[in-house]
Amino acid sequence: SASGASPEGNGDVEKVSFLSRQVAVIREKWTYFIPMCVLFFFMAFNNTIFDSTKDTLLITAVGGAEQIPFVTLYAVLPASCLFLFLFSVASRRYSRRRVFNFTIGIFITFFVVFAHVLYPNRHAIHNEELAKWAAATLPQGLQGLGHIMHQWSFTLFYVMSELWGDVVLSLNFWVLANETTDTKDAIVLYPLFGLGANVAQFVSGQILTNVRAFCGQLTYGNQLKFLVNLTLVVAGFILALHHWLNSKFVEPKMKRRAEEKAAEAARQMEANGGKDEEQGANGADGKKEKKKASFLDNAKVLIRSPALQCLACIALAQGITTNLVEVAWKAGLRERFADPRLYSQFMGSVSSALGLCTGAAMLISPTIFLRCTWKQAASVNPVLMLYGGALFFAAMILKSGFMGVQLPAAMAAGMQGGILLAGTALYIFGRASKFSLLKPAEEMVYITLDENSRRSGKAAIDVVGSQVGKSLSSFLQQIFLIFGQGKIQKTYPMMGALLVVVGTLWMRSVSNLAKLRAENQQNNSREEINSTTAT
Secondary structure (H helix, E strand, C coil): CCCCCCCCCCHHHHHHHHHHHHHHHHHHCHHHHHHHHHHHHHHHHHHHHHHHHHHHHHHCCCCHHHHHHHHHHHHHHHHHHHHHHHHHHHHHHCCHHHHHHHHHHHHHHHHHHHHHHHCCCHHHHCCHHHHHHHHHHCCHHHHHHHHHHHCHHHHHHHHHHHHHHHHHHHHHHHHHHHHHCCHHHHHHHHHHHHHHHHHHHHHHHHHHHCHHHHHCCCCHHHHHHHHHHHHHHHHHHHHHHHHHHHHHHHHHHHHHHHHHHHHHHHHHHHHCCCCCHHHHHHHHHHHHHHHCCCHHHHHHHHHHCHHHHHHHHHHHHHHHHHHHHHHHHHHHHHHHCCCHHHHHHHHHHHHHHHHHHHHHHHHHHHHHHHHCCHHHHHCHHHHHHHHHHHHHHHHHHHHHCECCECCCHHHHHHHHHHHHHHHHHHHHHHHHHHHHHHHHHHHHHHCCCCHHHHHHHHHHHHHHHHHHHHHHHHHHHHHHHHHCCCCHHHHHHHHHHHHHHHHHHHHHHHHHHHHHHHHHHHHHHHHHHHHHHHC
16 A cells, blocks of 8 residues: 555555565556656766765865854755745746756756866965954854855855755655656655665765776866766756656646646536636636745645644754764764865765665665554654664764763774764665655655645755754754864764754654554545445
8 A cells, every 4th residue: 555554454465465566566667667767866876976075075174074064054054945935936937847957057057167167276266364364253163154154165065065965856856756656656666766866876986986097196176077077967867867757757647637627627617507707717717826826825835734844843853863963973084084085985985885775775665664654664764863873972972081081092092993984884874764764754745745735845845944954953063162162072962962852853753744644544545435435
């Protein structure tokens, strides 16, 4: 069933037949399934390149990981809010394909300009006077703010890379999937769509790891040009494949819906004894006006929807916990890999491992959704981040010292490698469980909502919700840095406590959403029974 949970009494039969059902669905939808996987591959390929490069640029620059809270709050969040507004306006005025093409064009144009113009001239465009002023004026805990202002081109690259993941992967791909996938096929296809992304992570990770084999012993600037030129080619394939999918599946489906609505309207007019054309035109205009609701109207709909409220809380909690763990982990990585080429090479290895792990998780995730309840599948990621994150911060606190208790230097140095390995594992398994279980579980909720909630609600939650969570975490980390005298190691106890509180609230939001989903399924079942009885 599309719910992802086996009904009692028929569980064994469904478990035995689920593999054959997967094969049957894929065989029937292969002309749709394969292109969607390939599209996800291209999108995720570029995302992995951009994600690794943004970390390499910012963390190996002056200021290190301490810049992340500032760039997240003062740059990424405003950019996400601005995009949400522009996306809402553009979606009401232009076709989805046109908005998509324009969005991809903006991203790729910036990355090409950065690699070929901004980065080679970074010493000229980064104002040293501004850096000196910030160092002399800002308190020690706010020096990261001065660094992101001084190194503004790196900050802009970080922002655009973050938005690529939110806008292209989380929003545009899944909007396309929700518009073209039947509800009954979602449990099979949604977890498997990510296989293309996992292969892309592995391939792009290998390219990052072995980039010297492609470019030779060149400077990081030349390596950056090679990587961005590669993403430019991939972007061309993204646009071409998206155009084909839109023409092949979206437009025919929209045409069928319009014909069905027209036929339904004609039946209603006939049943009512006929209505004058003016009233019918007014009704059509009313529908059009309703369909083109304003940005504020969309926001009101989101606020009134309990399901969207729970999804927003999950996005906030996921953003906060992920940001806390990644900042601490990347701060440790900078101590180990100060050279941007070495840092990029390490992140390439991490991306390859992440692709393999997430791919394996996605292969078994349909079985998990069938054997377990929706709540159990959706709880894997918060449980991992809550308990795994708590243990990670406990180890970081023990290594760095707490309340005057300090480990011997030799013992602390010996723990460093193990802690970084544990942080890397938490990063990999956290991301794998997010994309193989949490995201498909969320999409199974979105697909049951009305069109306005699916599009506007998803845009608000995926693009802004996650970034608000990261930004709230970043704001609190800035306060922590002030108390920690600008040293991130002294903020680990406060960050660990925040992670435990937010992780607990995350678990509660998943439980509430599971209850809402169960009530919705019961209501739908009653309606189907009543409809069958009436027939």
